[in-house]
Amino acid sequence: MSATVDVLAVLKEKFPAATPRPSLDHPAVNLAAGDIPAALKFLRDEQGFDFLVDLTAVDWAEGVSPRFTVVYHLLSTGRHDYVRVATDCPSDEAPAVASVVSLWAGANWHEREVYDMFGINFTGHPDLRRILMWDGYPYHPLRKEFPLAGIDTPLPDAEIMAETGARVIAAPMAGGPFVASPGEINLTEAEPRAKDESWTERRAKPDA
Amino acid sequence: MVTTNTEIAYNSKIEGEVIVSRMDSIINWIRTNSMWPMPMGLACCAIELMGTASSRFDIARFGAEVMRFSPRQSDCMIVAGTVTYKMASAVRRIYDQMAEPKWVIAMGACASSGGMYRSYATLQGVDHIVPVDVYISGCPPRPEALLDALMKLQAKVRHERSATNLRRA
Numbered sequence: 139m140s141a142t143v144d145v146l147a148v149l150k151e152k153f154p155a156a157t158p159r160p161s162l163d164h165p166a167v168n169l170a171a172g173d174i175p176a177a178l179k180f181l182r183d184e185q186g187f188d189f190l191v192d193l194t195a196v197d198w199a200e201g202v203s204p205r206f207t208v209v210y211h212l213l214s215t216g217r218h219d220y221v222r223v224a225t226d227c228p229s230d231e232a233p234a235v236a237s238v239v240s241l242w243a244g245a246n247w248h249e250r251e252v253y254d255m256f257g258i259n260f261t262g263h264p265d266l267r268r269i270l271m272w273d274g275y276p277y278h279p280l281r282k283e284f285p286l287a288g289i290d291t292p293l294p295d296a297e298i299m300a301e302t303g304a305r306v307i308a309a310p311m312a313g314g315p316f317v318a319s320p321g322e323i324n325l326t327e328a329e330p331r332a333k334d335e336s337w338t339e340r341r342a343k344p345d346a
Numbered sequence: 347m348v349t350t351n352t353e354i355a356y357n358s359k360i361e362g363e364v365i366v367s368r369m370d371s372i373i374n375w376i377r378t379n380s381m382w383p384m385p386m387g388l389a390c391c392a393i394e395l396m397g398t399a400s401s402r403f404d405i406a407r408f409g410a411e412v413m414r415f416s417p418r419q420s421d422c423m424i425v426a427g428t429v430t431y432k433m434a435s436a437v438r439r440i441y442d443q444m445a446e447p448k449w450v451i452a453m454g455a456c457a458s459s460g461g462m463y464r465s466y467a468t469l470q471g472v473d474h475i476v477p478v479d480v481y482i483s484g485c486p487p488r489p490e491a492l493l494d495a496l497m498k499l500q501a502k503v504r505h506e507r508s509a510t511n512l513r514r515a
């Protein structure tokens with residue numbers, strides 16, 4: 139699955155900050171955040187990568203710098219080549235990168251999702267609202283510090299909350315989540331195994 | 347006792363067009379056999395709900411085939427699927443729009459308890475926001491389980507004191 143064009147070399151000529159990115163499948167490249175719209179436009183218009191397959195992000199955890207990386211997967215529908223482009227957000231506290239909605243209209247909802255889940259701002263996005271969680275939800279759930287169970291918050295609808303007394307609660311994990319860790323133990327003996335024994339209906343949650 | 351009366355069934359010539367019964371039984375009889383569902387299909391369980399409605403399982407045999415997509419015309423909300431917090435408000439509003447008397451069936455693990463979705467996004471059981479009459483286990487429950495739940499609900503309604511409640515209301 140090698141690309142018919144050496145994307146990295148071509149990019150490096152125009153954008154000297156480009157560096158190769160370790161990848162097991164398709165060619166991948168790291169770019170500076172400032173180069174993003176121009177480099178993607180170059181790939182789309184001059185290298186034939188006309189289709190934005192996916193746009194997502196990585197949170198490398200608190201304390202790591204750079205903390206957030208935005209990843210673009212591009213496909214050339216003519217040559218059937220893929221390329222992966224990644225860029226680190228310059229700021230760890232207020233991560234932001236330029237929007238590519240003007241290049242691919244399909245990036246619109248992808249960027250909204252990344253904004254919703256990671257809190258990365260896409261400058262120049264025409265309508266950067268949350269897409270999965272409701273407007274006004276105070277957290278970004280796919281950030282590493284956010285617990286899977288969730289955090290106690292009010293319901294999106296204050297009227298319904300007053301009527302029912304229900305809230306968004308930290309979900310009872312009941313000994314879960316059940317995940318396999320290869321190498322640590324004999325999986326056939328130990329599944330399912332608890333990673334987070336936070337609390338169950340019968341046993342109170344230990345103070346964090 | 348010796349009697350000349352050989353009638354063993356209701357004879358309208360003797361008793362007129364009158365049947366004597368209790369208001370409770372009549373009202374409940376009407377309610378149980380025309381329980382129109384509000385199909386609150388939110389995830390995979392809704393597929394099984396559709397299966398229950400169609401010919402192989404035929405929920406019409408129990409008088410509940412008329413899926414009403416208008417809450418005003420439905421009696422029983424079948425919550426079939428994962429209720430997210432974002433959807434929960436809509437579920438409750440639709441429940442509020444249904445006319446009394448109304449019942450709720452929580453179909454499947456998700457609607458009953460959040461199911462496998464122990465997460466920040468999922469309501470941990472629809473009974474947090476609406477009163478549930480019957481819970482069905484399963485992921486998804488078999489259509490027979492839904493029919494069983496419907497029959498359980500009908501049995502429950504048969505014992506309601508509908509007339510007394512009407513007078514009180």
Ligand code: SF4
Nearest residue numbers: 390391454455456485
């Ligand atoms: S209980 Fe299972 S089948 Fe039903 S909605 Fe939940 S995940 Fe889907």
